[in-house]
Amino acid sequence: MLKQTTAVTLLNLRSIPQRWGMSLATVLSIALVVGVLLGFMAMASGFRATVDGAGSDDVAIMLRGGAMAEMNSNISRDEVRLLEVAPGIAASPGGEPLISSELYVVADGIRRASQTPANLALRGLGLHGPDMRPQFDLVEGRMFQPGSAELVVGESVPREFEGFALGDSVRLGNNNWTIVGVFSTGGSVFDSEIWTDLGVVQNLYQRGSSVQTVRARLTSPDAIEVLREYVENEPRLNLEVLSERAYFARSAGGTTNLIMFLGWPLAIAMAIGALAGAWNAMYASVDARTRELATLRAIGFGGFPAFIAAMVEAIVLAFFGGLVGAVATWILFDGVSASTLGSGFTQIVFAFAVTPEAVVQGVILAMIVGFLGGFIPALRAARIPLLAVHND
Amino acid sequence: MNDATLIRKNLFRKRLRAVLLTISILIAFLIYGMLGAMQNAFSMGTEGAAQDRLVTVNRINFTVALPYAYWGRIQQVEGVRTVAPASWFGGYYQEPQNFVQSFAVDPESYIEAYPELVFQDDQRTAFIEGRTCAAVGQALATQYGWSVGERIPLMSNIWQQQDGSQAWELDICAIFDDADGTYPTNYLMLHYEYFNESLAFGRDSFHWIAITTEDPGQNDRISREIDELFANSPAETSTTTEAAFNAAFMEQFGNIGLILSWVIGAAFATILMIVGTTMVMAVNERTREIAVLKTLGFTAPRIFRMVLWEALLLSFIGGLIGLGLAALAAQGASAALAGFLPSFGLSWTNALTAIAFMVALGLITGMLPAWNAMRVRISEALGKI
Numbered sequence: 001m002l003k004q005t006t007a008v009t010l011l012n013l014r015s016i017p018q019r020w021g022m023s024l025a026t027v028l029s030i031a032l033v034v035g036v037l038l039g040f041m042a043m044a045s046g047f048r049a050t051v052d053g054a055g056s057d058d059v060a061i062m063l064r065g066g067a068m069a070e071m072n073s074n075i076s077r078d079e080v081r082l083l084e085v086a087p088g089i090a091a092s093p094g095g096e097p098l099i100s101s102e103l104y105v106v107a108d109g110i111r112r113a114s115q116t117p118a119n120l121a122l123r124g125l126g127l128h129g130p131d132m133r134p135q136f137d138l139v140e141g142r143m144f145q146p147g148s149a150e151l152v153v154g155e156s157v158p159r160e161f162e163g164f165a166l167g168d169s170v171r172l173g174n175n176n177w178t179i180v181g182v183f184s185t186g187g188s189v190f191d192s193e194i195w196t197d198l199g200v201v202q203n204l205y206q207r208g209s210s211v212q213t214v215r216a217r218l219t220s221p222d223a224i225e226v227l228r229e230y231v232e233n234e235p236r237l238n239l240e241v242l243s244e245r246a247y248f249a250r251s252a253g254g255t256t257n258l259i260m261f262l263g264w265p266l267a268i269a270m271a272i273g274a275l276a277g278a279w280n281a282m283y284a285s286v287d288a289r290t291r292e293l294a295t296l297r298a299i300g301f302g303g304f305p306a307f308i309a310a311m312v313e314a315i316v317l318a319f320f321g322g323l324v325g326a327v328a329t330w331i332l333f334d335g336v337s338a339s340t341l342g343s344g345f346t347q348i349v350f351a352f353a354v355t356p357e358a359v360v361q362g363v364i365l366a367m368i369v370g371f372l373g374g375f376i377p378a379l380r381a382a383r384i385p386l387l388a389v390h391n392d
Numbered sequence: 393m394n395d396a397t398l399i400r401k402n403l404f405r406k407r408l409r410a411v412l413l414t415i416s417i418l419i420a421f422l423i424y425g426m427l428g429a430m431q432n433a434f435s436m437g438t439e440g441a442a443q444d445r446l447v448t449v450n451r452i453n454f455t456v457a458l459p460y461a462y463w464g465r466i467q468q469v470e471g472v473r474t475v476a477p478a479s480w481f482g483g484y485y486q487e488p489q490n491f492v493q494s495f496a497v498d499p500e501s502y503i504e505a506y507p508e509l510v511f512q513d514d515q516r517t518a519f520i521e522g523r524t525c526a527a528v529g530q531a532l533a534t535q536y537g538w539s540v541g542e543r544i545p546l547m548s549n550i551w552q553q554q555d556g557s558q559a560w561e562l563d564i565c566a567i568f569d570d571a572d573g574t575y576p577t578n579y580l581m582l583h584y585e586y587f588n589e590s591l592a593f594g595r596d597s598f599h600w601i602a603i604t605t606e607d608p609g610q611n612d613r614i615s616r617e618i619d620e621l622f623a624n625s626p627a628e629t630s631t632t633t634e635a636a637f638n639a640a641f642m643e644q645f646g647n648i649g650l651i652l653s654w655v656i657g658a659a660f661a662t663i664l665m666i667v668g669t670t671m672v673m674a675v676n677e678r679t680r681e682i683a684v685l686k687t688l689g690f691t692a693p694r695i696f697r698m699v700l701w702e703a704l705l706l707s708f709i710g711g712l713i714g715l716g717l718a719a720l721a722a723q724g725a726s727a728a729l730a731g732f733l734p735s736f737g738l739s740w741t742n743a744l745t746a747i748a749f750m751v752a753l754g755l756i757t758g759m760l761p762a763w764n765a766m767r768v769r770i771s772e773a774l775g776k777i
Contacts, residue, residue: 021669066549107452118644266655273419273666277666280670
């Protein structure tokens with residue numbers, strides 16, 4: 001039985017080139033299905049990696065109650081003072097609390113790809129700002145001088161927008177700025193931002209002494225409860241305390257879901273379309289070999305080997321289709337830089353990431369299509385009557 | 393028995409195959425329709441923009457405010473008909489997740505600047521006169537089940553009143569619709585005065601100013617003059633046409649349009665290959681029959697047409713069902729998404745383009761098999777026996 005099955009299967013696979021038109025169409029249509037699915041998944045996982053990478057568990061972010069996003073938040077100088085003495089906050093070697101008051105305004109950058117203006121976040125932050133981003137690293141140049149119109153830019157910014165290279169002078173709003181450094185935060189959302197001194201932003205954009213958010217490094221991830229209790233019991237504070245990870249998870253959910261909810265239904269709809277293709281190709285394949293299969297039956301081969309052979313053919317074709325689609329997506333899309341409007345009304349730059357898990361999922365989808373598409377034609381192959389040898 | 397019967401019989405001779413092909417074509421057009429509807433929703437603002445309307449925002453960015461005094465100064469520019477300032481309110485209803493697109497406006501100038509908004513006369517007067525009145529768009533009113541006469545607290549996630557509260561009590565005095573269905577009605581307007589006087593910070597400023605001009609031909613001159621008026625001031629302005637402003641905003645979401653086109657393209661390429669190869673196969677199977685038809689006196693062009701019609705018929709059956717399903721699905725999605733996206737539906741342009749695609753699909757997939765069929769030689773085909 002096993003011998004028979006192997007023999008018929010090999011015979012079947014070797015004869016694929018004789019039916020190349022139909023087989024190629026099946027392979028390509030399955031490849032397109034997998035390509036579309038993986039494209040969407042690459043977009044979603046790239047976006048998620050960027051936003052998730054930004055949040056750490058031992059950094060607390062405080063916003064005005066009900067603000068939902070940094071942009072809408074507003075915290076006064078008095079409130080910041082109360083937070084500086086809050087419990088649960090780690091201290092610097094010099095003994096000051098590791099706190100960063102931050103304020104960002106939206107500035108226009110010109111996007112390279114489309115030459116259209118897009119919103120960039122110009123964030124003013126204090127001395128301890130970089131301490132809140134564990135992976136912060138100055139890649140080129142130096143840090144800005146407090147009080148001067150100097151900028152450091154995240155490494156995604158020069159990639160996606162024009163005029164932000166080290167040493168460039170750039171006009172944002174009514175002011176001229178010099179770019180003195182490029183930093184990396186390990187591919188997180190902060191890499192799409194421009195940083196400068198908090199006081200400079202407050203002055204040039206007439207924000208007085210108010211800030212939007214206060215970030216604090218916690219002594220441990222659990223210390224957030226202590227901090228939260230302090231804030232709730234202090235009547236002069238109307239603030240929401242979140243871990244940074246929770247904050248980013250909340251703001252990323254919508255976009256990632258949108259991408260995923262669009263990607264999977266599309267891939268499934270297209271897979272049903274491709275199923276019809278696979279089905280037809282397999283029917284054609286069985287039809288083309290009716291006499292051959294009947295002859296095999298006549299000389300003593302069973303129906304089961306014919307069934308297995310047809311199934312293997314369908315799955316092999318689908319597997320190749322899936323592989324072609326996955327490799328093509330990987331070559332075309334992996335690492336492609338894109339940007340979209342994030343929750344803070346500013347651009348988030350992210351790179352498409354074709355992950356190994358996504359590739360596996362794509363190939364599995366392809367093989368499911370192959371299996372379903374091959375099943376009924378394979379049943380038919382197994383049931384070809386002996387007399388079919390006389391057909392035609 | 394005429395040609396039409398023959399075409400129909402040929403198409404459905406293998407019922408399963410015909411059904412499968414119909415399904416794959418159906419799916420291609422379903423995807424086309426759904427994505428088209430989505431693209432419409434994203435480009436709605438651009439299409440609804442009026443020719444004679446300009447938008448002035450802060451040059452830094454539209455999120456930065458402009459001083460109150462600009463209202464009067466822009467009014468002085470020659471050729472300006474109406475000036476309607478507005479502030480972004482950032483509203484939500486009950487829960488922060490229940491986003492309500494809302495802005496504070498000066499009712500009289502706003503209604504004048506947006507003549508496409510349709511009010512009942514008494515409701516319009518009520519909205520203009522009542523200080524705590526709000527006018528709600530039809531789509532938004534449907535979403536939250538609001539009706540005229542109701543009193544709602546609208547929370548703001550940006551603004552605070554002097555007493556620290558973030559809720560504004562509003563009376564719904566009017567529900568407006570739009571005249572021709574091209575302008576979204578998923579937003580709410582409240583009185584600028586009522587909003588402004590209770591603010592804890594950021595008073596006496598606007599986020600954008602909509603300007604209507606007497607003559608669209610003068611738009612360029614007028615925008616230049618407005619921007620020159622405020623050059624070198626702390627709040628410089630940028631004035632563009634409403635269409636350009638909306639397009640630039642949508643552009644920020646990234647290449648949604650491009651991605652959608654890619655997906656539609658991939659779906660069509662897949663279907664084209666499947667239908668094409670199957671048609672070739674189906675016609676090859678019939679070589680002998682075609683030879684018989686020829687023997688009976690069917691001319692080669694007639695056979696060519698018959699095979700081509702077969703492909704077109706298949707394309708239309710699948711395509712029209714798919715488009716119909718997409719229209720139904722879009723209607724369903726539209727009801728669910730009313731607050732976020734303005735009307736989500738298929739336009740006539742979409743439908744006509746889809747029909748053009750059906751013709752193209754039928755022609756492309758039918759041409760090769762039809763050509764093969766036309767060239768079948770009686771002697772060869774029948775000699776195969």
